[in-house]
Every structure is written in structure tokens, then in C-alpha cells.
Amino acid sequence: MYLDVADAASLPYGWSRDAQFSLAVLNQIHDEFTVRKETQHHFNGRERDWGFTTFMPLTELNDPGRGYRVDDKVVLQANVTVSKSH
Structure with a gap:
């Protein structure tokens, strides 16, 4: 699972962030x-x-008894803190 920069192709030259x-x-x-x-x-x-x-x-994710997939839904969460690079 990865965090990806949105609209990366349109970012200005030299763009960077620490996260x-x-x-x-x-x-x-x-x-x-x-x-x-x-x-x-x-x-x-x-x-x-x-x-x-x-x-x-994946066996754990797909096992209905484990609690990760309920009613065919998996809930993902991302918490991100971003700061401009120096």
C-alpha cells in the first residue's frame, strides 16, 4: 500500500515536500x-x-471472520502530515 502525490505530472520544477x-x-x-x-x-x-x-x-484481509472485510467493504485510513522541504 502506497501514498502517491496527486497530479504529480503538473507540479512545478523543483517541487518537494516532507511527509x-x-x-x-x-x-x-x-x-x-x-x-x-x-x-x-x-x-x-x-x-x-x-x-x-x-x-x-491477503488471506487475513479476505477472511470474513477476521473483521477487515465486512459486507464486502474494506476501510482504509491514511493520516498525513506534510511540511514544505527546506
Whole structure:
């Protein structure tokens, strides 16, 4: 799961931002089992996305008894703090 810069192709030359962020798959039955990962990254014209190549096993995500998929819906959450690079 990755965080990607929106409209990256239209950003001005030299654009960059520092971001701290977390991405989560919410457990809709038992909040304490929510899967959340946090990181930080310096986004710029060449590095427009950042995240996690492995997040959680698909077997857990798709198992209705685990609480991640309820009524065929998965709830994702992103918390992002962005600051202009110096």
C-alpha cells in the first residue's frame, strides 16, 4: 500500500515536500487488530510515491471472520502530515 502525490505530472520544477504518514486497514469488528504502518519520506519529482510492498496477508484481509472485510467493504485510513522541504 502506497501514498502517491496527486497530479504529480503538473507540479512545478523543483517541487518537494516532507511527509510523515501512516496507512491502515481498519478492523471493523475489533479495533485493536487494525493493521497500521508508519513512515516518513521526502517526496519530489522523481520520488512521487512511498509506502509498503508488504502490508498484510491477503488471506487475513479476505477472511470474513477476521473483521477487515465486512459486507464486502474494506476501510482504509491514511493520516498525513506534510511540511514544505527546506
